[in-house]
Amino acid sequence: MPIILFRFRDLPIPRTRKAISESIFMRRVCISAAVLFLGLFLLIPLVSIFVEAFRYGLGVYLASFTDKYALAAIRLTLTVTVICVPLNTIFGVAAAWVISKHDFRAKSLLTTLIDLPFAVSPVIAGLLFILIFGAHGYFGPWLDQRNIRIVFALPGIVLATLFITFPFVARELIPIMQAQGREDEYAALTLGASGWRTFWHVTLPNVKWGLFYGVILCNARAMGEFGAVAVVSGNIRGLTSTMPLYIETLYLEYAMVSAFALSSVLALLALVTLILKNLIEWRQAALRGA
Amino acid sequence: MSIQARNITKSFGDFKALDDVSLDVPKGKLVSLLGPSGSGKTTLLRILAGLEFCDPGTGGKVLFRGEDVSDVPAGQRRVGFVFQHYALFKHMTVARNIAFGMKVRKGAVKRSKSRIKKRVRELLELVQMDGFEDRFPSELSGGQRQRVALARALAVDPEVLLLDEPFGALDAKVRKDLRRWLRRFQEQLSLATVFVTHDQEEALELADEVVVMNDGRVEQVGAPQQVYDQPASPFIIEFLGNVNRLIAGLDGVRTEGKGVLYVRPHDVDIERATADDRFYALQARVQHIFSAGNYGRIQLERLSNHEPFEAEISRERLRELKLKPGDVVSVVFRHIRLFPEGRFFEMDVKDRRIVGLEGPPSRADE
Numbered sequence: 001m002p003i004i005l006f007r008f009r010d011l012p013i014p015r016t017r018k019a020i021s022e023s024i025f026m027r028r029v030c031i032s033a034a035v036l037f038l039g040l041f042l043l044i045p046l047v048s049i050f051v052e053a054f055r056y057g058l059g060v061y062l063a064s065f066t067d068k069y070a071l072a073a074i075r076l077t078l079t080v081t082v083i084c085v086p087l088n089t090i091f092g093v094a095a096a097w098v099i100s101k102h103d104f105r106a107k108s109l110l111t112t113l114i115d116l117p118f119a120v121s122p123v124i125a126g127l128l129f130i131l132i133f134g135a136h137g138y139f140g141p142w143l144d145q146r147n148i149r150i151v152f153a154l155p156g157i158v159l160a161t162l163f164i165t166f167p168f169v170a171r172e173l174i175p176i177m178q179a180q181g182r183e184d185e186y187a188a189l190t191l192g193a194s195g196w197r198t199f200w201h202v203t204l205p206n207v208k209w210g211l212f213y214g215v216i217l218c219n220a221r222a223m224g225e226f227g228a229v230a231v232v233s234g235n236i237r238g239l240t241s242t243m244p245l246y247i248e249t250l251y252l253e254y255a256m257v258s259a260f261a262l263s264s265v266l267a268l269l270a271l272v273t274l275i276l277k278n279l280i281e282w283r284q285a286a287l288r289g290a
Numbered sequence: 291m292s293i294q295a296r297n298i299t300k301s302f303g304d305f306k307a308l309d310d311v312s313l314d315v316p317k318g319k320l321v322s323l324l325g326p327s328g329s330g331k332t333t334l335l336r337i338l339a340g341l342e343f344c345d346p347g348t349g350g351k352v353l354f355r356g357e358d359v360s361d362v363p364a365g366q367r368r369v370g371f372v373f374q375h376y377a378l379f380k381h382m383t384v385a386r387n388i389a390f391g392m393k394v395r396k397g398a399v400k401r402s403k404s405r406i407k408k409r410v411r412e413l414l415e416l417v418q419m420d421g422f423e424d425r426f427p428s429e430l431s432g433g434q435r436q437r438v439a440l441a442r443a444l445a446v447d448p449e450v451l452l453l454d455e456p457f458g459a460l461d462a463k464v465r466k467d468l469r470r471w472l473r474r475f476q477e478q479l480s481l482a483t484v485f486v487t488h489d490q491e492e493a494l495e496l497a498d499e500v501v502v503m504n505d506g507r508v509e510q511v512g513a514p515q516q517v518y519d520q521p522a523s524p525f526i527i528e529f530l531g532n533v534n535r536l537i538a539g540l541d542g543v544r545t546e547g548k549g550v551l552y553v554r555p556h557d558v559d560i561e562r563a564t565a566d567d568r569f570y571a572l573q574a575r576v577q578h579i580f581s582a583g584n585y586g587r588i589q590l591e592r593l594s595n596h597e598p599f600e601a602e603i604s605r606e607r608l609r610e611l612k613l614k615p616g617d618v619v620s621v622v623f624r625h626i627r628l629f630p631e632g633r634f635f636e637m638d639v640k641d642r643r644i645v646g647l648e649g650p651p652s653r654a655d656e
Contacts, residue, residue, distance in 0.1 A: 183373050183375065183377040184377050184379060186341050186364075186371075186373070186377065187371070187373060187377035187378075187379075187442075188379075188390070188394075189341065189363070189364045189365055190339055190340075190341065190364050190365065190369060190370070190371040190443070191365070191390055191391035191394065191442070191443075191445075191446055192365040192366070192391055192394055192395055192446055193365065193390070193391075193394040194365070194394070197394050201379075201390075201394075202379055205379075205381040206379075206380065206381065208381075
């Protein structure tokens with residue numbers, strides 16, 4: 001029999017220490033670093049937008065929105081968003097469905113293509129459309145003959161925004177749908193449901209929170225897109241100037257308060273997006289715990 | 291309704307899941323597809339359901355009631371399928387889950403709302419889950435979800451029930467209870483049922499007929515007792531139940547090379563080593579004694595070549611023998627099985643000589 005020199009429970013055990021936590025010092029350092037970073041790069045800029053916007057009081061703030069060009073910019077942004085978000089939602093859901101529920105040879109190619117807009121600089125994306133639809137572009141003469149304007153007009157802006165915001169819904173849904181597998185769909189099939197019914201009654205409800213979040217992200221990006229739209233729209237004041245573009249114009253003309261007033265709307269949108277995201281995560285955690 | 295599968299071959303890329311498999315499920319019978327992981331049993335079940343299709347051009351067919359349904363999609367085959375992890379629709383209540391199959395039917399077969407509700411209630415009573423209509427799947431235990439999945443599969447009036455490892459995800463006690471319940475349930479409904487399992491105890495206890503599969507092929511088909519007592523191959527005897535495997539032969543039976551001898555632990559008798567060298571006994575040393583439970587399990591090591599094997603003896607016998615680890619004992623086999631040259635050969639041992647590494651068979655017999 002081996003001789004036992006001491007029993008395990010006689011060893012001193014620090015009272016507050018758990019098996020996997022860092023020391024208090026490390027925890028404080030990490031949290032401070034995160035807070036500092038967020039404060040410097042997120043909070044201060046966000047707050048300063050509102051500070052600058054209201055610098056001369058509420059009256060001047062509101063006056064920024066009565067300018068006809070500002071109103072045109074807001075209208076244009078909303079129009080583009082209302083067209084792009086539903087379209088990209090449909091594309092995204094379709095792409096995610098095809099990728100996660102089916103097997104085919106071009107699957108990895110499709111998945112890579114979906115990520116393409118993320119890899120490409122937005123300015124290049126805008127240039128892409130100029131090269132295809134511009135006056136000297138590939139379809140240029142063809143479009144010119146039929147008097148169709150794509151670049152420097154609404155269709156161009158819509159196309160550029162569609163390209164940029166395409167991945168959001170798909171990328172949000174693909175991992176969710178892949179993790180959920182196909183058993184639910186197979187079950188629905190054995191019960192006699194058609195492909196469409198299976199999709200509508202089984203697949204979609206299973207991903208509703210992920211879909212909602214993807215749509216929110218797509219919406220935020222559609223409203224805030226600058227680079228691609230700047231290239232493809234020509235930034236014609238009152239006609240093809242979206243909110244982000246008009247904010248830049250105002251800023252370059254030293255109309256600071258107006259610039260920040262319009263920015264505050266976009267900043268508010270960012271905050272609402274964050275809050276909704278947190279609500280969704282909280283909701284999902286609550287459902288999981290049930 | 292009877293089901294038949296004929297010459298089913300199915301590959302996934304380079305992997306051959308099924309190789310020319312045929313199956314017969316008579317009306318009203320409970321058939322078990324038994325085998326280790328990767329044997330192709332789940333694939334076969336899914337092909338029966340119409341969730342997978344056999345490789346084109348291989349001549350495989352699935353017949354329901356004699357009719358070829360190989361090209362009929364799952365929804366039109368009238369099968370009830372219960373998945374291993376139930377696949378209940380999480381965002382629907384129990385009632386809506388069960389009603390799903392009834393609601394998606396179109397045209398003349400579709401029932402009115404009140405009739406659907408009535409049928410849901412009937413089915414819940416049948417699976418002993420009345421009152422659970424408005425619960426969500428996340429609020430149910432494993433066994434309850436299982437029964438809801440069964441009710442949902444039955445809601446479409448299937449003519450055959452297919453179950454994929456129905457009790458795999460449940461704990462031991464619930465599994466035993468549900469096994470008994472399923473047996474009685476199936477007899478009551480007299481529905482042709484096929485279930486897939488890797489648990490041989492479950493297959494032997496539940497099924498009218500056991501189909502043992504391995505590596506994409508059917509190894510043996512038969513009643514549970516038959517498959518257990520007369521296994522057709524070494525794979526089957528090793529897969530079903532505990533068995534000892536010894537390098538040995540039997541005097542008078544020609545085997546390939548040294549031969550492998552199979553004996554079930556409960557067919558092993560232990561006696562105190564005696565001076566006279568009986569020719570049908572082996573010498574072995576006791577390694578370990580497990581005395582908890584309703585019988586004693588003795589781990590032994592064969593003296594001549596240190597092969598380990600096990601014996602199961604009654605507790606009284608264990609007490610009588612007063613064994614200690616390290617004791618040398620005489621071991622007598624009451625009943626053994628051999629597979630000489632691909633044939634199955636079994637016998638009671640009493641007066642035959644067990645031969646092994648000590649020497650080859652002295653008489654060649656055919």
